[in-house]
Amino acid sequence: MASHPPNDRPAVHKGDARYDRWHSHREAVRAELIEATIRAIDTHGPELSIDDVVKTAGIPRPKLYRFFGDKVELLAAVSGRVQQLIMERVTPHFDPAATAREAVHTALSAYIDLVAERPNLFRFIVSSHVITAFGAARLIEDGRPLSDTVADFLSGILRLRGADGEHTEYVTDALLGAIGLGVLRWLNNPVITAKELTEQLTAFAWGAISATAESRGLTLNPDQPLAALADLSDRPTS
Numbered sequence: 001m002a003s004h005p006p007n008d009r010p011a012v013h014k015g016d017a018r019y020d021r022w023h024s025h026r027e028a029v030r031a032e033l034i035e036a037t038i039r040a041i042d043t044h045g046p047e048l049s050i051d052d053v054v055k056t057a058g059i060p061r062p063k064l065y066r067f068f069g070d071k072v073e074l075l076a077a078v079s080g081r082v083q084q085l086i087m088e089r090v091t092p093h094f095d096p097a098a099t100a101r102e103a104v105h106t107a108l109s110a111y112i113d114l115v116a117e118r119p120n121l122f123r124f125i126v127s128s129h130v131i132t133a134f135g136a137a138r139l140i141e142d143g144r145p146l147s148d149t150v151a152d153f154l155s156g157i158l159r160l161r162g163a164d165g166e167h168t169e170y171v172t173d174a175l176l177g178a179i180g181l182g183v184l185r186w187l188n189n190p191v192i193t194a195k196e197l198t199e200q201l202t203a204f205a206w207g208a209i210s211a212t213a214e215s216r217g218l219t220l221n222p223d224q225p226l227a228a229l230a231d232l233s234d235r236p237t238s
Contacts, residue, residue, distance in 0.1 A: 030067050030077065033057055037078045038121065046124035079130055082121050083142045089114045090146065094153045096160070096227040100220050104209065105202045112183060112201075116194050119187055126184065143180075147172050154209070160227045163218035171212050175205060 036057035037048075044052045050071055054061050068074040093107040115122050124130065125142070151172040158165035179201055186197050206222060213220045220226070 026067060033059075033064060033067055033074070034077050034081050037074060038081065041078070041120050041124050042118060045120050046127035075130055079125050079142050082125050083146065085118075085121070086111065086114065087146050087149065091149055094149070096153075096157060097225050099223050100209070100226050101202070101206060101222040103226055104205050105198065108179070108201050108205060109198045111179075112186075112194050112198050115183055115187060122184070122187060143176065147176055150176065154212075157226050158213060158216055158218055161218050163213065164216040168212070171208070175208050178208075179205065 033053075037053050040048050040052045040056040043056065050061065050064070053074070054064055057064070064074070068077065089110045090107050093103065093110055095103055095106075098106070147169065151169040154172060155165035155168045158168070182201055182204075183197070186192070192200075210220050210222070
């Protein structure tokens with residue numbers, strides 16, 4: 001599909017009041033169209049068409065292409081937004097005051113609950129539409145913010161407890177990738193309940209995290225807070 005470059009961009013520069021208003025309007029409309037596409041995916045499934053999108057959004061096709069050059073650009077924006085939804089649901093559960101087992105369990109439960117609520121979104125990000133358009137590398141890049149957040153959290157706990165917190169991104173990518181594959185298999189073949197899946201993946205994730213911490217000089221107790229209260233009180237507030 002050929003790109004359709006925006007034809008309504010004012011011939012002004014950033015910082016000009018008219019440009020700023022137009023830019024804000026453009027970003028707001030793009031966000032609305034992304035959300036409309038997500039609703040269309042929920043309704044029509046991951047292999048939806050552009051017709052499904054414009055009908056859900058209630059706009060003519062040319063208007064869509066004024067804000068997204070082509071279908072590939074739209075799908076890229078939607079894939080990124082789905083990953084944001086995961087971040088918004090999961091990261092509030094990264095609580096260093098929680099026990100290790102609680103932190104893992106609540107984060108996984110939040111993720112699996114979101115998948116169960118909106119299964120087509122997760123089928124979409126691994127669909128032929130996305131993989132054909134971008135390859136597997138795009139899926140990895142879109143998931144990078146979550147992976148980096150988990151790695152930073154793990155590194156911070158290790159350092160607080162006097163262990164080696166350097167370069168945890170590799171084991172984090174491996175852990176999240178394995179969890180993602182397990183959840184995708186469950187989504188396509190749900191022979192156990194979401195609760196049972198959460199329990200199984202909690203055991204798996206805890207084992208990986210515990211082994212990683214031990215290899216770096218820290219023995220974690222699953223029933224004690226990840227960070228001691230004294231350590232938490234000494235953390236910088238900025």
